[in-house]
Amino acid sequence: MSQLTEGHLFRRYDAELQQLHHAILEMGGLVLAQVRDAVRSLRTGDVDLANAVIRRDDKVDALEVDSDTRIIALFARRCPKGGDLRLVMSLSKSVTDLERIGDEAVKIASSVERLFAPDRPRPADSFLLDVLALADVVVSRLEEALQIVDRWDAEAAQRFIASQHEVSDRFHHTLTRIMDNGRAEGGHTSDAVNLVLILRALERVSGHAENLTEYVIYQVMGLVLRHHAV
Amino acid sequence: MNTIAETKTIHGRESARMRIPEKAAAITVQQREYGRTVGDITSPNPRIVCRDVNVYYGEKHAIQNVSLDIGRNEVIALIGPSGCGKSTFLRCLNRMNDTIIGCRVTGTILLDGQDIYQDGLDVVPLRAQVGMVFQKPNPFPKSIYENVAYGPRIHGLADTKAEMEEIVETSLRRAGLWDEVKDSLDQPGTSLSGGQQQRLCIARTIAVNPEVILMDEPCSALDPIATAKIEQLIDELRELYTIAIVTHSMQQAARVSQRTAYFHLGRLIEVGETAQVFTNPRHPLTEDYITGRFG
Numbered sequence: 001m002s003q004l005t006e007g008h009l010f011r012r013y014d015a016e017l018q019q020l021h022h023a024i025l026e027m028g029g030l031v032l033a034q035v036r037d038a039v040r041s042l043r044t045g046d047v048d049l050a051n052a053v054i055r056r057d058d059k060v061d062a063l064e065v066d067s068d069t070r071i072i073a074l075f076a077r078r079c080p081k082g083g084d085l086r087l088v089m090s091l092s093k094s095v096t097d098l099e100r101i102g103d104e105a106v107k108i109a110s111s112v113e114r115l116f117a118p119d120r121p122r123p124a125d126s127f128l129l130d131v132l133a134l135a136d137v138v139v140s141r142l143e144e145a146l147q148i149v150d151r152w153d154a155e156a157a158q159r160f161i162a163s164q165h166e167v168s169d170r171f172h173h174t175l176t177r178i179m180d181n182g183r184a185e186g187g188h189t190s191d192a193v194n195l196v197l198i199l200r201a202l203e204r205v206s207g208h209a210e211n212l213t214e215y216v217i218y219q220v221m222g223l224v225l226r227h228h229a230v
Numbered sequence: 231m232n233t234i235a236e237t238k239t240i241h242g243r244e245s246a247r248m249r250i251p252e253k254a255a256a257i258t259v260q261q262r263e264y265g266r267t268v269g270d271i272t273s274p275n276p277r278i279v280c281r282d283v284n285v286y287y288g289e290k291h292a293i294q295n296v297s298l299d300i301g302r303n304e305v306i307a308l309i310g311p312s313g314c315g316k317s318t319f320l321r322c323l324n325r326m327n328d329t330i331i332g333c334r335v336t337g338t339i340l341l342d343g344q345d346i347y348q349d350g351l352d353v354v355p356l357r358a359q360v361g362m363v364f365q366k367p368n369p370f371p372k373s374i375y376e377n378v379a380y381g382p383r384i385h386g387l388a389d390t391k392a393e394m395e396e397i398v399e400t401s402l403r404r405a406g407l408w409d410e411v412k413d414s415l416d417q418p419g420t421s422l423s424g425g426q427q428q429r430l431c432i433a434r435t436i437a438v439n440p441e442v443i444l445m446d447e448p449c450s451a452l453d454p455i456a457t458a459k460i461e462q463l464i465d466e467l468r469e470l471y472t473i474a475i476v477t478h479s480m481q482q483a484a485r486v487s488q489r490t491a492y493f494h495l496g497r498l499i500e501v502g503e504t505a506q507v508f509t510n511p512r513h514p515l516t517e518d519y520i521t522g523r524f525g
Binding site for chain 1: 480481484508509510511516517518520521522523524
């Protein structure tokens with residue numbers, strides 16, 4: 001049990017906070033799998049796998065509703081305060097970001113369905129490889145962010161946020177390359193559009209992952225970092 | 231030193247070394263300095279100024295070096311576990327502890343700049359200036375009218391019957407009770423419900439023109455509806471008076487007060503804006519208490 005959730009005189013409260021944390025981690029595990037599978041479908045051109053990602057989004061939505069229900073009950077029954085309040089608020093905000101990561105996985109999968117439609121030629125490898133390299137970074141970053149949420153590791157969260165600009169730089173570089181050179185290198189315009197959409201979705205996943213780490217800092221340190229607020 | 235937020239704001243595309251936030255570092259220091267009050271004890275516009283207040287019950291050191299300002303037109307909530315000294319501190323503010331044999335108070339308590347413990351001070355007018363509402367409603371065994379009129383009469387605040395009637399009506403109106411009792415002013419105060427009795431006691435306190443109202447768990451014997459009415463009343467009275475309330479209900483403290491002071495074993499551990507204390511307390515003892523971990 002985490003020190004953040006244990007130690008209440010009313011012990012059921014410990015369990016409720018712990019269960020909420022587990023529910024969010026479970027949801028995190030599912031959206032991570034969604035993003036991984038969406039990226040794998042892009043790498044392999046597996047339209048069936050992309051379709052499975054789209055269908056599985058219902059499960060993400062169900063977990064969002066379940067977590068929200070738990071959070072509302074916690075507010076109503078326990079009136080959390082101090083660190084407990086920050087913990088519940090952090091997890092509540094995390095639920096929203098996780099659900100949106102799930103939506104981005106669906107967007108990636110939808111683009112994969114269009115890119116690898118049976119009646120179309122396979123997209124040019126040069127740009128695909130660039131996007132995939134970035135996708136691997138994003139998957140790894142999301143995994144790291146979820147581990148930070150799991151451990152409530154504020155120091156790791158600070159390191160994560162400090163390194164976020166490197167990922168942003170890569171996005172901009174790859175995007176520029178596709179936009180500027182896509183046509184010159186003979187790629188199909190709609191391929192470029194779909195790859196840009198995937199790139200945007202990956203960028204948003206990365207942004208949501210950063211948000212998750214900001215909520216950890218809010219819980220542990222009581223500092224609000226959103227929108228660069230002080 | 232940059233805070234993490236500032237660092238994040240400025241990092242832009244450049245690499246930035248994240249630093250331990252000042253606040254987090256300060257908390258670490260404060261955790262080591264047990265016994266020193268965390269937070270700003272001062273008020274920009276104080277009605278009451280307490281410095282190094284100590285209270286002894288015989289050998290027992292019940293309040294230890296408490297310093298705290300209470301601002302004009304503010305509600306300050308004093309919270310903490312049973313026996314922490316919050317009620318003892320409250321009772322120092324109008325010298326109610328004088329009635330306890332063996333009780334000794336040291337330090338300074340100023341009301342509008344005047345030392346309330348100075349030699350020769352008459353405590354009767356002091357207790358009109360600093361009125362008190364107790365846990366259990368305690369109306370006099372008299373009519374509703376007489377409960378309110380008693381104080382102004384002994385303090386000579388009304389020269390005529392009409393003046394007294396005006397004081398009674400105004401006090402009952404301010405206490406939110408007038409509409410409920412205006413047709414039964416001759417009925418015994420004890421015939422009212424618990425919540426009405428408590429509002430009658432507040433009207434009785436108001437009737438002698440206090441500057442400060444001390445409330446010692448004023449809602450602990452009341453149901454939620456009566457409690458809500460008293461809390462609404464506290465919020466309205468804040469415009470006219472300074473209010474210090476001792477409460478075991480953290481929800482109540484969060485609802486009615488602008489500042490909250492947390493007491494523990496006779497010490498003032500932390501004081502701060504109520505929203506800050508209940509979302510981001512700076513002392514681990516406060517955190518343990520408000521989250522229900524204190525054992």
